[in-house]
Amino acid sequence: MVEMTYVDAIKSAITEEMRADDSVFMVGQDIRGAIYPHTKGLVDEFGEDRIVDTPMSEFGMFGTGFGAALAGYRPIVDFMFGSCCMVAGETLMVQLGQQYFLHGSQTPVPMVLMGACGTGKRLANDHAYIPRGEILHRPGLKYVFPSTPADAKGLMASAIRDNNPVFFFYHYDLLMDRGEVPEGQYFVPLGQSEVKREGSDITVLANGLMYKHAMQVAEQLDGEISVEVIDPRSFEPFDSETLMKSLEKTNHLIIVDEDHARCGFAAEVMAQVFEQGFDLLDAPVERLCIENLPIPGGYMEPTVVPTPEKIEAAIRRVVA
Numbered sequence: 001m002v003e004m005t006y007v008d009a010i011k012s013a014i015t016e017e018m019r020a021d022d023s024v025f026m027v028g029q030d031i032r033g034a035i036y037p038h039t040k041g042l043v044d045e046f047g048e049d050r051i052v053d054t055p056m057s058e059f060g061m062f063g064t065g066f067g068a069a070l071a072g073y074r075p076i077v078d079f080m081f082g083s084c085c086m087v088a089g090e091t092l093m094v095q096l097g098q099q100y101f102l103h104g105s106q107t108p109v110p111m112v113l114m115g116a117c118g119t120g121k122r123l124a125n126d127h128a129y130i131p132r133g134e135i136l137h138r139p140g141l142k143y144v145f146p147s148t149p150a151d152a153k154g155l156m157a158s159a160i161r162d163n164n165p166v167f168f169f170y171h172y173d174l175l176m177d178r179g180e181v182p183e184g185q186y187f188v189p190l191g192q193s194e195v196k197r198e199g200s201d202i203t204v205l206a207n208g209l210m211y212k213h214a215m216q217v218a219e220q221l222d223g224e225i226s227v228e229v230i231d232p233r234s235f236e237p238f239d240s241e242t243l244m245k246s247l248e249k250t251n252h253l254i255i256v257d258e259d260h261a262r263c264g265f266a267a268e269v270m271a272q273v274f275e276q277g278f279d280l281l282d283a284p285v286e287r288l289c290i291e292n293l294p295i296p297g298g299y300m301e302p303t304v305v306p307t308p309e310k311i312e313a314a315i316r317r318v319v320a
Helices: 006-020 042-046 058-070 081-102 150-162 209-221 238-249 265-280 298-303 308-319
Strands: 002-005 024-028 051-053 076-081 113-117 142-144 166-171 178-181 194-197 201-204 228-229 235-238 253-260 285-288
Touching: 002 006, 006 042, 006 166, 006 178, 006 285, 024 058, 058 076, 058 081, 058 285, 076 150, 076 209, 076 308, 081 113, 113 150, 113 265, 150 166, 150 178, 178 235, 194 209, 194 238, 201 209, 201 238, 201 308, 209 253, 209 308, 228 238, 228 308, 238 265, 253 265, 253 308, 265 285, 285 308
Parallel strands: 024 051, 024 076, 076 113, 113 166, 142 166, 201 228, 201 253, 253 285
Antiparallel strands: 002 178, 142 235, 194 228
16 A cells, blocks of 8 residues: 555556556647646656647547547546536437447447546536536446545546446545555446445435545544445446445435535435335435535635535434
8 A cells, every 4th residue: 555645546547557558548638738637747658649638629539539449449538627528518428328339239438538526626617517417317328436545546447447438527626635545456346335434323425525524524423423424436337235235224314415406416316215225214315415506616615515514414404
């Protein structure tokens, strides 16, 4: 194990996979210049043929990756900002996920689509927004989001090796977080949640910055309310089994999600819990999400997003 930052863990996975497989390459805006440090120095090691700078055209960089994946390469398409993937529109949201299915599993699409996003830096609307519900609604697209440096490395490596398109989004506000990361090649299986903190009174399902908030609140409440924290890590495929096992013990659930509540991941999890484990609940499930408003910048941001204070208040309501 070695201690490194979240962003360096992402770089570590990319570097090791590019060394192991010549078909892996990156395409994106100013990735040679390392506007985000996960690409710093990669062009020096792998050259301009594998670290490919593009014009400011999300559809162009996506199309380059899509075509290359169909030709047998394993591209990593770096949109810089996660929300910018939406500019690629229908081709990315519909055709990409259907490709493998419609061609009888004969044409895999092994590509990673990545970008930074999330609240906490008060970047407002587009840049703070995490694309989630839109992508999860599209069959054939996988989706991961690491909360820790170790998961950042393991999920990126697994995403690169997957034969399906995988969205790998990462959080601005976690970039400099430090943690223990396995040395060498390391993989976190897609579709596997993790119980990050054991508890007995209530389960909190949280990811990214919301996971960090949930862990903070769980520590503050230790000795008063026993909080179990689960990080889904992978949103599609989603590991509901780990969640149900937790509810057998705690019988209470809060879902904290950094997306809008309406038609979002939290609503889907609530539906699965009601369908698969309604009898496990001793109280209604509560979800904490971004309110159905554009994300404001500056001092207004905390008024619409989940905060540690809101999470603590929700925990107290549910277990009361």
